[in-house]
Amino acid sequence: MPGGDMAKPLLGRRNMESNPDLTPAAGRTVGILGSGDFARSLATRLVYSGFQVVVGSRNPKRCAGLFPSAAEVTAQADAAKKTDVIFVAVFREHYSTLCDLTDVLAGKILVDVSNNTEINHHKESNAEYLASLFPACTVVKGFNVISAWTLQSGPRDGNKQVLICCDNQEAKRIVAEIAQVMGFTPVDMGSLSSACEIENIPLRLLPAWKIPVFLALGLFLCFYTYNFIRQVLHPYIREQKNRFYKIPVEVVNSTLPCVAYVMLSLVYLPGVLAASFQLHYGTKYRRFPDWLDQWLQHRKQIGLLSFFCAALHAVYSLCLPMRRSHRYQLINAAIKQSTLGFIALVVSTLHTLTFGWTRAFDENQYKFYLPPSYTLTLLVPCTVILAKIFFHLPCIHQRLRRIRNGWEKGRYVKFTLPSATGEYSSGESSSNV
Missing domain, CATH: 3.40.50.720 (NAD(P)-binding Rossmann-like Domain)
Known part of the structure; x- marks a missing residue:
C-alpha cells in the first residue's frame, strides 16, 4: 500500500x-x-x-x-x-x-x-x-x-x-x-x-450464528419430514399414487414458510418470557437464566434467518403455479424490525387461521391422523400474540413499565414515568403499588 x-x-x-x-x-x-x-x-x-x-x-x-x-x-x-x-x-x-x-x-x-x-x-x-x-x-x-x-x-x-x-x-x-x-x-x-x-x-466462523442456524435446520428437517409423510408417503401407501416428484420443489416450498413463521415467532417469545420473569420477581436487576439470556442475544440472527426462509420461499414459488403459492404470500412479509415484524406475525396468523379454519375440521386433511402442517405452526405464534395482549392490559403494562424504569418489589423507590403528553411526572412506589 x-x-x-x-x-x-x-x-x-x-x-x-x-x-x-x-x-x-x-x-x-x-x-x-x-x-x-x-x-x-x-x-x-x-x-x-x-x-x-x-x-x-x-x-x-x-x-x-x-x-x-x-x-x-x-x-x-x-x-x-x-x-x-x-x-x-x-x-x-x-x-x-x-x-x-x-x-x-x-x-x-x-x-x-x-x-x-x-x-x-x-x-x-x-x-x-x-x-x-x-x-x-x-x-x-x-x-x-x-x-x-x-x-x-x-x-x-x-x-x-x-x-x-x-x-x-x-x-x-x-x-x-x-x-x-x-x-x-x-x-x-x-x-x-x-x-x-x-x-x-x-x-471462529460467525459464532453468534451457530445456534440460530442449527435451530433453522432442525425446524426445516422436522417440517420437511412431516410434509413428506403427508404429501408423498400417504398418497403412495393409501392411494398407490406416485407423487415423489414433489420432493425437490413442492415439499420444500411448503416447508419454508412454516420455518419462517415459527422462527419469526421465536424472535418475540423470549421477550414475553423476559417480561414474565420481571413481573414474577418484581425487578429488572435480577439476571435472566443463561438459556434465556442467550436466546435474547440471538434474536437478530433468528429474525434474519426467518426473512431468508421467507425470501427463499418466494423464489421457490416462482417454480409453481400462482395458485399453489398464494396461500403463503403474506408470510413473505416476515421482516424482523420490531413493530413491522410483529405486525407481520399478526397478519400471517390471521391469514393462516382464515385459510385453514375449514380445513382444520375436514377429516380428509388428516393424513395418517396427522393434522395439516399450518395447524402446528400456529401454536407458537398464537402463544406469543396472546401473551403480548396480556402484557398490554393497563394494569399489567403499568406494573411492567415501572419495573423497567427501576421500581423493585419490596422496596420504596422514586421513579419517573413519561405521561401520555410526553411530559415526565414524578411519583413514589412501594411493594403494595
Whole structure:
C-alpha cells in the first residue's frame, strides 16, 4: 500500500481536535516491532491519536515510505531503546529473531497482537510463548481481534472492543489507556492464561450464528419430514399414487414458510418470557437464566434467518403455479424490525387461521391422523400474540413499565414515568403499588 494512502486514513485529525480529552497527556512514545500491513495500520492510528510512534524494522530504509511521515522508522534495537511500550507485530515463528534484543527489551511492556491460522494450533498461546522467550519483559495480549481496516477507518466501522489480558495490572492499565485514546473499548479478560481463548476468537466462523442456524435446520428437517409423510408417503401407501416428484420443489416450498413463521415467532417469545420473569420477581436487576439470556442475544440472527426462509420461499414459488403459492404470500412479509415484524406475525396468523379454519375440521386433511402442517405452526405464534395482549392490559403494562424504569418489589423507590403528553411526572412506589 503506498505511503500516501496510509497517511490519510478515514479517521482524520479533526476528530482529535473535537475531542481534546482523547489526546494523551504527555504524548507517550509507543514502539512497534514489525513492518507488515497490521503494523502500518497500527502506526497510522497511533499517530492520528496523538502518540509518538517509533517503528523497528529489519529494513528501515526500504519500509520508511510505507509509514506516516510522523512515524520514525529505524532499526529494531533503536526502536526498543526509545520506548517502554512496544507492540510486537510479527508472526509467532519469527519471535526467535527478536532474541538478540533480549537485553534491550528487559523491563519493557510487550503487546502481542498475533493470531494463529488454526484454533488451538499450539499447546500454549502466542503470548505465553513470547513471555517464555522474554522472561524479563511484561507481556500483554491485546488488539488481535481488531483488523487492519478497523484501525484505519475507526471503531465506528468495525469492532470497538479490545480484549486485553496480562498478569501485571499496571501493564494492563497502560495498554487499556492506549486503547481508549485510540477510540476503542478495552475489555479486561484476566490473566495471561486467557490469551489462548482470545487468540481463538478471530478464527471462529460467525459464532453468534451457530445456534440460530442449527435451530433453522432442525425446524426445516422436522417440517420437511412431516410434509413428506403427508404429501408423498400417504398418497403412495393409501392411494398407490406416485407423487415423489414433489420432493425437490413442492415439499420444500411448503416447508419454508412454516420455518419462517415459527422462527419469526421465536424472535418475540423470549421477550414475553423476559417480561414474565420481571413481573414474577418484581425487578429488572435480577439476571435472566443463561438459556434465556442467550436466546435474547440471538434474536437478530433468528429474525434474519426467518426473512431468508421467507425470501427463499418466494423464489421457490416462482417454480409453481400462482395458485399453489398464494396461500403463503403474506408470510413473505416476515421482516424482523420490531413493530413491522410483529405486525407481520399478526397478519400471517390471521391469514393462516382464515385459510385453514375449514380445513382444520375436514377429516380428509388428516393424513395418517396427522393434522395439516399450518395447524402446528400456529401454536407458537398464537402463544406469543396472546401473551403480548396480556402484557398490554393497563394494569399489567403499568406494573411492567415501572419495573423497567427501576421500581423493585419490596422496596420504596422514586421513579419517573413519561405521561401520555410526553411530559415526565414524578411519583413514589412501594411493594403494595
